Amino acid sequence: MSAHKTAQNDMYSPWLDDSLEPLIRFENVTKKYGDFTAIDNLSLTIYEREFYSLLGPSGCGKTTLMRLLAGFETVSSGKVFIGGVDMSAIAPNKRPVNMMFQSYALFPHMTVAENIAFGLKQEKRSKKEIRKRVDEMLVLVQLEEMAGRKPQQLSGGQKQRVALARSLAKKPKLLLLDEPLGALDKKLREKTQFELMNIQEELGMTFVIVTHDQEEAMTVSSRVAVMDHGKVMQVATPDIIYEMPSSRYIADFIGDVNFIEGHYLETPIDPFSVSSKLTSEENNVTSSTTKLATFSTTSHGQLQANTEKVLTHHEKVWIALRPEKIEISKDKPEADYNMIQGKVWDIAYIGNTSTYHVKLANGTTIKAQRVNRNRLSKRLITWEDDVWLYWNRDASVVLTK
Amino acid sequence: MSNRINWGRILLISIPFIWLLVLFLLPFLSVFKMSLSDMATAKPPYVPVYDSTAGLAGIWQLITQLDFENYLWLTEDDLYWRSYLSSLKIALISTFITLIIGFPIAYGMAKTPLRWRATLVMLIILPFWTSFLIRIYAWIGILKQEGLLNNFLLYIGVIDQPLIILNTDVAVYIGIVYSYLPFMVLPLYAALEKLDYSLLEAALDLGCSHLKTFWVIIVPLVMPGIYAGCFLVFIPAMGEFVIPDLLGGSSTLMIGKTLWVEFFNNRDWPVSSAVAVVLLLLLIIPIMLFQKMQERELKGQS
Numbered sequence: 001m002s003a004h005k006t007a008q009n010d011m012y013s014p015w016l017d018d019s020l021e022p023l024i025r026f027e028n029v030t031k032k033y034g035d036f037t038a039i040d041n042l043s044l045t046i047y048e049r050e051f052y053s054l055l056g057p058s059g060c061g062k063t064t065l066m067r068l069l070a071g072f073e074t075v076s077s078g079k080v081f082i083g084g085v086d087m088s089a090i091a092p093n094k095r096p097v098n099m100m101f102q103s104y105a106l107f108p109h110m111t112v113a114e115n116i117a118f119g120l121k122q123e124k125r126s127k128k129e130i131r132k133r134v135d136e137m138l139v140l141v142q143l144e145e146m147a148g149r150k151p152q153q154l155s156g157g158q159k160q161r162v163a164l165a166r167s168l169a170k171k172p173k174l175l176l177l178d179e180p181l182g183a184l185d186k187k188l189r190e191k192t193q194f195e196l197m198n199i200q201e202e203l204g205m206t207f208v209i210v211t212h213d214q215e216e217a218m219t220v221s222s223r224v225a226v227m228d229h230g231k232v233m234q235v236a237t238p239d240i241i242y243e244m245p246s247s248r249y250i251a252d253f254i255g256d257v258n259f260i261e262g263h264y265l266e267t268p269i270d271p272f273s274v275s276s277k278l279t280s281e282e283n284n285v286t287s288s289t290t291k292l293a294t295f296s297t298t299s300h301g302q303l304q305a306n307t308e309k310v311l312t313h314h315e316k317v318w319i320a321l322r323p324e325k326i327e328i329s330k331d332k333p334e335a336d337y338n339m340i341q342g343k344v345w346d347i348a349y350i351g352n353t354s355t356y357h358v359k360l361a362n363g364t365t366i367k368a369q370r371v372n373r374n375r376l377s378k379r380l381i382t383w384e385d386d387v388w389l390y391w392n393r394d395a396s397v398v399l400t401k
Numbered sequence: 402m403s404n405r406i407n408w409g410r411i412l413l414i415s416i417p418f419i420w421l422l423v424l425f426l427l428p429f430l431s432v433f434k435m436s437l438s439d440m441a442t443a444k445p446p447y448v449p450v451y452d453s454t455a456g457l458a459g460i461w462q463l464i465t466q467l468d469f470e471n472y473l474w475l476t477e478d479d480l481y482w483r484s485y486l487s488s489l490k491i492a493l494i495s496t497f498i499t500l501i502i503g504f505p506i507a508y509g510m511a512k513t514p515l516r517w518r519a520t521l522v523m524l525i526i527l528p529f530w531t532s533f534l535i536r537i538y539a540w541i542g543i544l545k546q547e548g549l550l551n552n553f554l555l556y557i558g559v560i561d562q563p564l565i566i567l568n569t570d571v572a573v574y575i576g577i578v579y580s581y582l583p584f585m586v587l588p589l590y591a592a593l594e595k596l597d598y599s600l601l602e603a604a605l606d607l608g609c610s611h612l613k614t615f616w617v618i619i620v621p622l623v624m625p626g627i628y629a630g631c632f633l634v635f636i637p638a639m640g641e642f643v644i645p646d647l648l649g650g651s652s653t654l655m656i657g658k659t660l661w662v663e664f665f666n667n668r669d670w671p672v673s674s675a676v677a678v679v680l681l682l683l684l685i686i687p688i689m690l691f692q693k694m695q696e697r698e699l700k701g702q703s
Binding site: 070071072091092093094097098099101103105106107108109118119122123166167170 | 597599600602603604605606607608609610611613618621622
C-alpha cells in the first residue's frame, strides 16, 4: 500500500486525509424489498469533488444505493448523511442532489430549453436569471442550435447531453449519474467520458456514477467501489483495484485474469529459491512490508511472488495473473522461476493485441496477451506451437479470498 | 408493378367506407330529407313521399316540396333550445364528475403490479355483461324512496327521513356517471399506463412538489387520454334518452327525451328529424375539435 501512497501524493485524494468531513456517509445501511436484501449493512464515505463510481453486475444494489441518495427509496435500517445532514426525513425535491437518469427522463412535451429550465423554475428564480443559466448550459453541452427542439427530434447523444445539462443547471452539490452513457455507441461513449471528467473538474462538483462498464469506471473515477450482492467488496483508486484487487471476485470482475491455486510454503524446499537470486531492480520496488513468498502448486511446481500478505504455512492461496503481465516465448527463458510450459490452443486476435490461450500439461488454460507490434504475417507464435509462459515476481497478486 | 391495381388492397380499404355509407350516410340522408318534409295524417306520417312510378320527374317534384320550416319552428318554441341547453349542462357536469372519479381509478390501476392489471381491466368491463337497461332499472331499486340506499342510510342513522333522489336530476347524474365511467377509465388507463414514471422522479429530483408534478407533468402527458375519455362520455351523454326517462323526473329536460316525445307521442316525424339533425351538428363540433387535437398530437410526435 505504501508504495502506492507515495505515487498518489500529488493527486487529489481526500479519503487519505482523516480531518476532512465526507460529503456523503452511509452508516450501516440496509435496504430490503420483502425477503430480498438489496443493500446489506453497507457503510461508505464519499468526499467533495470526487468522481466516485459504483461498479457491479446488474442486481448488485448499485442503483438502489443511488436511489437512496436521491431519496426515491428509504432505508430499511441505518442512516444516510449528505453534507452532515441525516437524509431520512428529507424528500427528494428538498435534497441538494440532482440525478441524471438512465433513460434520460426528458419531459417529452417540453423543448430542450424548457427541460433545462425546469429545475430553475421550481426555485422561483427570475426569468432573466433562468434564461442566462439555460444559455450557459446550452453552450456547455454544445446544443445552442437545438434549444427549441422537442426531445423526440434529438439523437441519442443529444438527449444524453440535454439530460446532463438539465441535471447540472441547478448547480447541485452532488450529481448522480445512473448508467449515463449506456445508450451511446463506443466511440461517442469514450468521447463523452472525457467531457464528463472535464465538466466535473471545471465545476468542482461531486459526481457519483453507477455503471456496469468497468472500462468506464476505470476511465472517469477518482475512486471505484465494486459491489456484489448488496455489499461493497472493495473501494480504491482504479489502479489499485486493477493491480491490487482484494479478492478473486474483484480480480475476475475487473479485466481478464488467470488464477493458479497453491499453498504457501514457509520454508521453500526448492534449492534455487530466494534472496540471492533477486535482481537489484526487483529489490527496489519491493518495500519493507512486501516480502518474497513461495507457493507450491499441484501441477506447476513452485511459484514465487512478492506479497504484503502475512501468510501461515500451507495456507491456501490463489495467484492472480493478468494476461498482459505474462511473457510468452518459444525459447526457454533465462530465469529459473515462474515458468510453465504449454501448447498454443487458440489465439484471439483483437487488432492491437492478441490473446494466446495456452493449454498446459494438466489440461487447464492460461491466457497470455501480447501487443501486436509486427504485422500479422510476421507473427512468431502460432497455433500448436510449444511455448514457455513466464512472469516476474511482481506480476502476480496473491489472494486468500 | 406500381401501375397494377391491387384489388385486395382496394377491397380492404373500401370496407369501412361502405360501412359508413350504408350505416351512417344513407340513414342520415333519409332523416335529413324527412326533416325537410311536412307532418301529415297519413302512413308514413309525412309528405311528400317519393312516388317510384313517376321516375326522375317524381324526384324533382319531391325536392320542390321540401322546405326548412321545421328548423324555423325549432327556434320559435323555447322548449327545444331549453332542452339542448339542459342536455349540454347535464352532459358537461356528468363528464366532469366522471373525470374526477375516473382519474384516480385509472391512476391506481396503472400503478398496480402488472399481474393484477388484466384483472382490474376485466372488472371495469364486467358491468357490460349485464344489459344496460337492466342496470338502469336496478338503480331505480337502489334510489327509490324505500329503496336500498334510503333503507341503509335510515338504518345507520345518517338520516331520519328518506331522501328523494329518484325522478330528480341527481338520479340522472348518478345514472350517467355510473353508466359511462368505464368509457372514461379505459382511455385514461391506457394513457397513464404508457406514462414513463421516471419523468415524475425527474421532476421531483429537480425540486418540483408532488402536486405541481401532477399538473405540469402528468396532466399534459395524459391529455390525449383525458380528451378521449371526455368525448366518449360527453357525446353519448348529450343524446341520452333511457337514463333521464327512467331515473329523471318530469322536470328533467333532455333533448333525447324531447325527441322521443316528438316522435312517439306527437307523431311529428319531420320535427323530431330536425331535432336529430341539429343534435348531430352540435356534436360534430366537439368531434372535429378532438380530431384536430389528435392530428396535432401526431405531428408533435413525428
